Amino acid sequence: MTENPWSVVLAAGQGRRLSPVTGGIPKQFWSANEGRSLLDETRARLAPLVPPERTTVVVGQEHRRHLTSAHRPWTTERLVYQPRDRGTATGALLALLPVLVRAPGAIVLMTPSDHGTAEPATFQATTVREVVADVMSRRLDIVLFGAAPTRAGTDYGWITPGAACPWRHDRRLRRVAGFVEKPAADVARRLLARGAVWNTMVVVVRLSVLFRLHLRHLPDLPAALVPCARASGTLCSRMLSDAYVRLSSADCCRDLLAPADDLAVYSWPASIGWSDLGTPERLRAWFAADAIAHVA
Numbered sequence: 001m002t003e004n005p006w007s008v009v010l011a012a013g014q015g016r017r018l019s020p021v022t023g024g025i026p027k028q029f030w031s032a033n034e035g036r037s038l039l040d041e042t043r044a045r046l047a048p049l050v051p052p053e054r055t056t057v058v059v060g061q062e063h064r065r066h067l068t069s070a071h072r073p074w075t076t077e078r079l080v081y082q083p084r085d086r087g088t089a090t091g092a093l094l095a096l097l098p099v100l101v102r103a104p105g106a107i108v109l110m111t112p113s114d115h116g117t118a119e120p121a122t123f124q125a126t127t128v129r130e131v132v133a134d135v136m137s138r139r140l141d142i143v144l145f146g147a148a149p150t151r152a153g154t155d156y157g158w159i160t161p162g163a164a165c166p167w168r169h170d171r172r173l174r175r176v177a178g179f180v181e182k183p184a185a186d187v188a189r190r191l192l193a194r195g196a197v198w199n200t201m202v203v204v205v206r207l208s209v210l211f212r213l214h215l216r217h218l219p220d221l222p223a224a225l226v227p228c229a230r231a232s233g234t235l236c237s238r239m240l241s242d243a244y245v246r247l248s249s250a251d252c253c254r255d256l257l258a259p260a261d262d263l264a265v266y267s268w269p270a271s272i273g274w275s276d277l278g279t280p281e282r283l284r285a286w287f288a289a290d291a292i293a294h295v296a
Contacts (some may be wrong), residue, residue, distance in 0.1 A: 005132050005204070006106050007050040008095045009057040010252075011039050011113035012085050021280045028114035029066035032287035038277070039113045043077070045120045049128055050109060052076040056099075057113070058091040060084065083241045088112075088201075089250035093214055093221050094240075096207060097229040106207040107135050110252070115200065116286050118273025131173070131204050131266055139167060141209040142257065143264045144176065146197030147274035152188035155278065157181045157199035157253065159265050160191065176263035181254070197267045200274055201253055213256045221250060 015026035022030040031037040036044070039057070046055060053076040059067070061081050080095045092110060099106050109132070117123050131143045146159045162177035179199070180191060214222050224243040231239055250256075257263060268274065277283045 004054060005050055005109050006054040006096075006099055006103070006207070007046050007056070007109040007111070008092055009039070009042055009046070009055065009111055009113045010088050010091055011042075012058050012060045012063070012082050012091050013114060014060075014085060015114065017278070018280060018283055021283050025066065026063065026114075027277065027283060029063065035287075038116065041116070041120075042111060042113045045117060045123050046109070046111070048124050053078075056080055056095040058082060058095045083244040085249070086244055086247045087249035087255075088252040089214070089218055089256050090221055090225075090244075090247060092210070092252055093225055094229075096210070097225060100207055100211055101229075104208055107132055108203075108205050108207050108210065110203045110205065112201050112276075114277060116273070116275045116277050119271060122268060122272040127170075127172075127266060127268075128204075130168075130170075134165075134168075134173075134264075135204050135206055138206075140165070140264050141206045141262065142260060143173075143204045143266055144257065145200045145202040145204075146265045146267045147200050147272055148267055148270040149192055149196070149198050150270050152185065152192040153198070154183060154185055154188050156276065157201075158183065158188070158191045158196045159199050160194065160196045161265055161267065165264060172267045174265060174267070176265050179253070179258045197265065198274070199253065200268070200276075203252070203257070210256070213260055217256055217259055218250050220247065 011028045013026060013028065015022065015028065018027045028039040029037050056078045058080045059082070061083055082091055082094060096108065134140045135143060144159060158180045160177040160180065161174035163175045164171050165173045165175065180187065183191060211222070224247055228236055228239040228243055275282055275286060277286055
C-alpha cells in the first residue's frame with residue numbers, strides 16, 4: 001500500500017481543431033497573453049495532491065520544442081515521450097509500466113493536460129483525498145470525476161450515476177450506471193433532467209486493476225509495450241518506435257473504463273467551472289476570462 005498516490009498527466013494530443021486560436025500549437029502547450037499554459041495549470045493543480053517525483057507527463061516526440069523555459073520548470077516530474085499519438089490508453093500504460101514494477105499497489109490519479117478548472121481549490125479539496133482513501137482501502141477500484149452540467153451539451157461525454165455508496169454520507173459519490181458519448185440534443189436534455197454529469201476524464205484508479213483492464217480489453221498494448229519497458233536506452237527507443245507503428249489508437253474511457261464493472265463517479269459541483277476547452281469558442285472565452293481575472 002502506498003502512502004501517496006501517483007499521477008499521470010496525458011499531454012500527447014495534437015489539438016488540430018484548436019489551430020484557429022493557437023496558431024498550430026497543441027492547446028496544452030499554448031498560453032495566451034504570455035501566461036501559464038494549460039499544461040502548467042494542470043501541474044499546479046496536482047502539486048498539492050501528488051509529490052512531483054510521483055508525477056509522469058506523457059507527451060509526443062514532436063512536442064519537445066514546446067517544452068521550453070516558458071513553462072514551469074521541469075524538475076522531479078518524469079517526462080515520457082511517445083513516438084506518435086496512439087490514444088490515452090496507450091499513453092497511460094507506457095507511463096505506468098515502470099510504476100507497476102516499482103509500486104504494484106499504487107493508486108493513480110490520471111488527468112488530461114488541456115482542460116480548464118476555474119476553481120482549483122475545489123479540485124484540490126478533501127474530496128479528491130477521500131476518493132484516493134476509498135481506493136486505497138479497497139472499497140472502490142476506479143472512481144471517475146464528473147462535473148455538474150450547466151447545459152444539455154451535445155459535445156461532451158456524460159456519465160449517468162446509479163446507486164449511492166453506502167459508507168459515504170456524501171451522495172455525490174455514486175456507482176456508475178452508464179456512459180453516453182456526445183449525445184443528440186433530445187438525449188442530452190433527458191440526461192440533464194436525470195442528474196447525469198459531464199465526464200471530466202479525471203480518474204483515480206488502482207494501478208493493478210488498470211493493468212488487468214488493459215490485458216482483458218486491449219491485450220495488444222501490454223504485449224507490445226511490456227518488452228519495451230524491459231529494455232533500456234537506444235534499444236528501448238527503437239522497440240517503441242517499431243511497436244507504435246503497428247498499434248492502433250485506444251481510448252482510456254471508451255476502451256477500458258466503459259466496459260469495466262463496478263465503477264464509481266464523484267460529481268463535482270458546477271462551481272468548479274470545468275471545461276474541456278474543446279472548441280475555438282470555449283478556448284477563446286476561457287483565456288479572455290482569465291485575462292480579465294488577472295487584471296481585476
